Amino acid sequence: MTPRHRHVAVFVGLTVTLILWFRTPEWLLIPPFRFLGTPRTAHPDILNRTLGFQHIFAINLPSRTDRRDAMTIAAALSDLEVIWIDGVAGKDVPEKVLPGHPDSRQGGFTVGNKGSWRAHMDVLQRIVRENITSALILEDDADWDVRLKAQMQIFARAARAFTQPRHGQTLAERYRNTHHPELLISRLPRSITDHRSPSPYGTDWDALWLGHCGTEFPTITTTTTRTEPTTSNAHFPPPLRVTIPEDMTVPAPDHLKPHPFAFPDALASQYPPHTRVVHASRGTVCTQAYAVSQQGARKLLWRFGLLTLSGGWDLMLRDWCDGVFHPSTGDATAAGEAASRKRGPTCVTVQPPLFSHFYGKGNGAASDIMAPGGGFVNRQREMTPYVRVSVRLNMGRLVEGEEGVEQWDEEGVEQWDDGG
Numbered sequence: 001m002t003p004r005h006r007h008v009a010v011f012v013g014l015t016v017t018l019i020l021w022f023r024t025p026e027w028l029l030i031p032p033f034r035f036l037g038t039p040r041t042a043h044p045d046i047l048n049r050t051l052g053f054q055h056i057f058a059i060n061l062p063s064r065t066d067r068r069d070a071m072t073i074a075a076a077l078s079d080l081e082v083i084w085i086d087g088v089a090g091k092d093v094p095e096k097v098l099p100g101h102p103d104s105r106q107g108g109f110t111v112g113n114k115g116s117w118r119a120h121m122d123v124l125q126r127i128v129r130e131n132i133t134s135a136l137i138l139e140d141d142a143d144w145d146v147r148l149k150a151q152m153q154i155f156a157r158a159a160r161a162f163t164q165p166r167h168g169q170t171l172a173e174r175y176r177n178t179h180h181p182e183l184l185i186s187r188l189p190r191s192i193t194d195h196r197s198p199s200p201y202g203t204d205w206d207a208l209w210l211g212h213c214g215t216e217f218p219t220i221t222t223t224t225t226r227t228e229p230t231t232s233n234a235h236f237p238p239p240l241r242v243t244i245p246e247d248m249t250v251p252a253p254d255h256l257k258p259h260p261f262a263f264p265d266a267l268a269s270q271y272p273p274h275t276r277v278v279h280a281s282r283g284t285v286c287t288q289a290y291a292v293s294q295q296g297a298r299k300l301l302w303r304f305g306l307l308t309l310s311g312g313w314d315l316m317l318r319d320w321c322d323g324v325f326h327p328s329t330g331d332a333t334a335a336g337e338a339a340s341r342k343r344g345p346t347c348v349t350v351q352p353p354l355f356s357h358f359y360g361k362g363n364g365a366a367s368d369i370m371a372p373g374g375g376f377v378n379r380q381r382e383m384t385p386y387v388r389v390s391v392r393l394n395m396g397r398l399v400e401g402e403e404g405v406e407q408w409d410e411e412g413v414e415q416w417d418d419g420g
């Protein structure tokens, strides 16, 4: 080999290494080439009894013992450790503790909303008081797939595009000014998905909205309609989408909807069947499950414990994640400009959601807090939207040591006759 050849060989070698390091091609992720690809092991802590968060809290009115029993069994079957937070009845919340002006509350503000607000504030208060790094908060009718831990490992990897800054910027921010930017999960750089980094879900985030009954894809177009053109839109949710193709825990397109009478979500028509998409939260509603970091809990408790109470908790969290409370760009002063250049809240969500609302049979299943899209409490068949192999629906089988049955097969055909 002449020195010139050696240089070329070294150059080619380095280039190939760099390409493999930063942009693993798809074919390297399937056998027999898999061993050449980057290691895809997710953070092992996600498999622990609190899904890699410091704690899991579940909100439950002590009088609803039926729900506490059910959630206790469901958690045990999934090897999860849940700490109960007593729910609050709205009638027990005095008017004088409510933040904000009474006129700021929406017409539909109910006594139920008041109790729900207080219960969520109580969880946030505990997280702040005990300096808890991160916690998952569940409502007591939340349900999930028997494969939850594996799903969470994949979600965590995707979420890092939004939550793991490198040199002060997340991947989502670097893609901010691209129209409809999209990345396959397998294309995420190893530098942000590496499981050796200290925190399973990334180091800089406020909320991970894992259980909801509807969300929107953020886009540059919709964000600019909300405000005058600005030098910076850093406080709006970034439009990046991270896609997880061929996730067989995702139901067929017909079943991608928050309740049986809804139209399918945009996800159903925009993506091939069995695609899951992780993106920044925008327009998300229902709080069956969400995680907060310590910084997120402090910001939320300050905002909604002390300053603002305008409606149902999920609608306020939606607005907060959408950047509604972030310093507006309308402020022309230097301080206003600086504030608006600061990053807005970092809330990450996933479609379809990983947690969903369990709809039971009969009156005993009636929600104490009506969820949007609820109201069919007398259904003859129990169901949980979005979840193919539900822990709640399969509880009878799982406690007997049997396998769970899917609600719908791969093609979307119902497999279920009764609550079994």
Ligand SMILES: *[C@@H]1O[C@H](CO)[C@@H](O)[C@H](O)[C@H]1NC(C)=O
Pocket (backbone or CB within 6 Å): 045, 046, 048, 049, 050, 051, 052, 053, 054, 055, 081, 200
């Ligand atoms: C699970 O992992 C998280 C993150 O490392 C940790 O804070 C938590 O204590 C662990 N949970 C259990 C039950 O060990």
Ligand SMILES: *[C@@H]1O[C@H](CO)[C@@H](O)[C@H](O)[C@H]1NC(C)=O
Pocket (backbone or CB within 6 Å): 131, 133
């Ligand atoms: C809270 O925890 C963080 C690290 O998790 C630590 O740096 C900080 O000092 C703690 N704050 C208090 C008030 O204990």
